[in-house]
Amino acid sequence: MTADDVPVTVLLADDEAMVRAGVRAILAADPGIEVVAEAGDGRAAVELTRAHRPRVALLDIRMPKLDGLAAAAEIRRLVPATATVMLTTFGEDEYVARALGHGASGFLLKAGDPRELLAGVRAVAEGGAYLSPPVARRVIELNGDRMARVPAARDRTAGLTDREREVLGLVGAGLSNAEIARRLFLTEGTVKGYLTSIFTRLDVRNRVQAAIIAYEAGLAG
Incomplete structure (x- = not known):
């Protein structure tokens, strides 16, 4: 079995059973992804x-016992090889803004x-990051005066x-390293070398923060 044959294993956590069922059905449509466990609260996750x-x-961001942000922090501390992705709605803007500083690898609606x-x-799963474009635009709006931030991002x-x-x-468009390599x-x-240089020049810690700057500067399309 090659590395490409190994499925991407996923833990799915949401306190709403119907939401879990819907997300699980979408993931099941991809034979290269396998849901190995489900949880209804953050502590179980x-x-x-x-x-x-x-x-x-x-x-999910809002869960009983331990919310998604706290669960993500615990997971990164205890199982650093597991990447965390936050599921959100537009009604949870403040959580999305907070999560930017906590190193989450992705945000999805x-x-x-x-x-x-x-x-x-x-x-x-490939070591990249993914920011749903509508979430990216909303986060930019939440983090201050966009008219002031656009010139600053372009300067950076x-x-x-x-x-x-x-x-x-x-x-900023959500492509992984492999996808960027193929595209260019x-x-x-x-690609990794370019990213190291970009992160240093922009003074950011992760791809999500870099993606926000890409959107603000108009580079992500």
């Missing part, structure tokens, strides 16, 4: 992640396009090379 060690933990769910899970990206700006724009006819190692 942490314990099941420790037991099953999935590649991705897909977490419950009511979004099912293809985004699959793309997001695969992107973070002005020092990047043309290729770095191109890579940053694709990060580069090796994944070269």
Whole structure:
């Protein structure tokens, strides 16, 4: 069995059984993704992640016992190899804004396009990040005066090379390293090198924060 044959294992956590069923059905449509455990609260999500060690933990933000942000923090502390992706609605803006600083690998809308769910899970499983475009735009609005932030973002990206700006724009579009490499006819190692440089130049800690700047600067399309 090659690495490509190994399914992406996922823990799914949401306190609404019908939501879990819907998300599980979407994930089941991709033969390369396997839901290995489900939880109805944040505490169970942490314990099941420790037991099953999935590649991705897909977490509702609002859950009993432990909310999604706290569960994500615990998972990153106890099982750092598991990437966390937050499921959100537009009614949870403050949670999305808070989560940006906590290193979540992705943000997806419950009511979004099912293809985004699959793309997001695969992107973070490959070590990338995924920010649903509507969530990205909303976060930008929430983080202050967008008219003031756009020039600031453009100033921050002005020092990047043309290729770095191109890579940053694709990060903003939610592409993984492998997808960026294919799009630009580069090796994944070269893409990683560009990302290291981009993160340093922009003074950001992760791809999600870089994606926000890409949107603000108008690089993500």
